[in-house]
Amino acid sequence: MTKILQLELDFNTQCSSTPHPYFHESPKGYKGLSSFHKYWGKKPIEAWKLLIENLTEPGSIILDPFLGSGLISKECIDRNRRFIGFDINPISIELTNLYLQLPNYLVLKKAVAQLEKRLKDKINQMYLLSNGSIATHFLWDKNKIIKVWTKKGRKRIEVDLTVTEINSFQEMNGYIPQHFREMRLFDNSRINAQKTLSIADLFTPRALQSIDWIKQEIELFDRDIQRALLLILSSSLGQMSKMVFAVSKRGKTKGKPVDKIEVGSWVIGYWKPEKHFEINAWNCFENKAQKLLKAIQDINLQQKAIPAKSLSDFFKDDSLDIYISKGDSETLLQNIPSNTIKVILTDPPHGDRIPYLELSEMWNSVLGFDSDYAGELVVSNAKERQKTVKSYNQKLNNIFSECDRILVDNGLLVIMFNARSQSHWQSIERLEKTTNFTYIGCYSMKYSSGSVVQDNRKGSLKTDFVLLYGKNVNDSFIEKIRDKFKTITNWSNLYPQKFF
Ligand SMILES: C[S@@+](CC[C@H](N)C(=O)[O-])C[C@H]1O[C@@H](n2cnc3c(N)ncnc32)[C@H](O)[C@@H]1O
Numbered sequence: 001m002t003k004i005l006q007l008e009l010d011f012n013t014q015c016s017s018t019p020h021p022y023f024h025e026s027p028k029g030y031k032g033l034s035s036f037h038k039y040w041g042k043k044p045i046e047a048w049k050l051l052i053e054n055l056t057e058p059g060s061i062i063l064d065p066f067l068g069s070g071l072i073s074k075e076c077i078d079r080n081r082r083f084i085g086f087d088i089n090p091i092s093i094e095l096t097n098l099y100l101q102l103p104n105y106l107v108l109k110k111a112v113a114q115l116e117k118r119l120k121d122k123i124n125q126m127y128l129l130s131n132g133s134i135a136t137h138f139l140w141d142k143n144k145i146i147k148v149w150t151k152k153g154r155k156r157i158e159v160d161l162t163v164t165e166i167n168s169f170q171e172m173n174g175y176i177p178q179h180f181r182e183m184r185l186f187d188n189s190r191i192n193a194q195k196t197l198s199i200a201d202l203f204t205p206r207a208l209q210s211i212d213w214i215k216q217e218i219e220l221f222d223r224d225i226q227r228a229l230l231l232i233l234s235s236s237l238g239q240m241s242k243m244v245f246a247v248s249k250r251g252k253t254k255g256k257p258v259d260k261i262e263v264g265s266w267v268i269g270y271w272k273p274e275k276h277f278e279i280n281a282w283n284c285f286e287n288k289a290q291k292l293l294k295a296i297q298d299i300n301l302q303q304k305a306i307p308a309k310s311l312s313d314f315f316k317d318d319s320l321d322i323y324i325s326k327g328d329s330e331t332l333l334q335n336i337p338s339n340t341i342k343v344i345l346t347d348p349p350h351g352d353r354i355p356y357l358e359l360s361e362m363w364n365s366v367l368g369f370d371s372d373y374a375g376e377l378v379v380s381n382a383k384e385r386q387k388t389v390k391s392y393n394q395k396l397n398n399i400f401s402e403c404d405r406i407l408v409d410n411g412l413l414v415i416m417f418n419a420r421s422q423s424h425w426q427s428i429e430r431l432e433k434t435t436n437f438t439y440i441g442c443y444s445m446k447y448s449s450g451s452v453v454q455d456n457r458k459g460s461l462k463t464d465f466v467l468l469y470g471k472n473v474n475d476s477f478i479e480k481i482r483d484k485f486k487t488i489t490n491w492s493n494l495y496p497q498k499f500f
Helices: 045-055 071-078 090-100 105-127 163-170 205-218 223-240 281-298 311-316 329-335 356-367 389-406 422-429 475-485
Strands: 006-008 061-064 082-087 135-141 144-152 155-159 244-253 256-263 275-279 322-326 341-346 407-417 437-445 464-471 497-499
Touching: 045 071, 045 341, 045 407, 045 475, 061 071, 071 082, 071 090, 071 322, 082 090, 082 311, 082 329, 090 223, 090 322, 090 356, 105 205, 105 223, 105 281, 135 155, 144 163, 205 223, 205 281, 223 281, 223 356, 275 281, 311 322, 329 389, 341 389, 389 407, 389 422, 407 422, 407 437, 437 475, 464 475
Parallel strands: 061 082, 061 341, 082 322, 341 407
Antiparallel strands: 006 497, 135 144, 135 275, 144 155, 244 256, 244 275, 407 464, 437 464
16 A cells, blocks of 8 residues: 655754744734635744744845735734735735735725615615514525524524525525626536536525625725725625535533534635525625724734835835735746845745635636636646646746845745645755755744644645755854754754655
């Protein structure tokens, strides 16, 4: 029997006894802004803080060619570092720009109130029960509604409906959205996607109509507020969809056995459980709006980053804080002058772990963004995309050689990585042979418990590695960096060992 390849660290000789303060305990978990919008593979902000504070000084230029959730950008700006960031995924760029240019709390609050005035009652008409209350949740089993709830104060109460009323809620006359495009997907059983999957398969016509109305109204606001409102909409899509599973629990109340059904959540991919919830679409939007408002209100110091319009402006004028661009990093990196960047902190797609664009397609279709599938760095199970291990390694090699070119001497490349198969590690394994990088060491990064749904397949690694490389560095420089990091739990000067 062939064993799945595993990479593990041999910490026996390298473990230190005094953990670094940030890693003394598990990261606190995503709160406030970091928990507002789902993004797969989101790293804990403590991980960025540690690297930014230990490897750079105020004014240093940090680059991340794979922004993802974009949280890194805010961590850099909050510490007065200058920052360049790229990502091919449009929603990643929108999120980054939101964190860097947060709207004013009162202005956003007013915009949400305006939307409420225009839309809440109109949407709730579609959830109106014959007793005059508004349905908050329907529980579906295949094509039948089997339970309905409404709210009394803060309590969810079940209501009995007549067969006729149930039938009218079950009616599924198709609704064709007017304000966003259809999804473009591929056959990929790993994420339950099919080429023919339509946005209308993921939502009831009621929910689809609500999304369309909300999108239409949002288009009337100014760009900054519009961005925040659109991201509130995309962040609420999962809970508005048919992908919210029902959790059945058996328990006892006052000695009597009871069956409880709890509302689950949309997790990952396009799986529509036969037994699923349909949640009132306005409520989903409003919950997320309140979450963002609270997060903005809780931020003490709101630092608005000054963006550069072009890369040449960014390099000419050091009062400009950020340059953010959407596109393929392999191409975008070529526009950066040689020997200009101090530190690259990055977390590329880890082989076949997460097909980001395929998973983000629901968001990008509703927000009206195009997905550049051809340019994505990924190994995908969607055969049609021809995203193979070979093409993945080639592209990542090219990206790493660009990183080598643009870093200054003694500059650092920090890679967060974790792939299940050894073949996906090829570009990293050959880094020292093909570039001016020397390996310095690595540590395993802690996640807050249950914080990230990454990859639950057999043989998946449970943690990410943070690997440090220096460009044209000498021994004393390497020692200096190792000295700074040796107090981190699980720091090792060794490259991850392979066990078969
Ligand atoms: C592992 S995620 C980054 C997660 C991020 N570090 C965080 O904490 O949220 C990798 C990112 O690479 C992006 N990506 C994939 N191919 C790309 C390409 N060719 N150019 C730029 N970004 C790309 C994906 O869209 C995804 O957001």
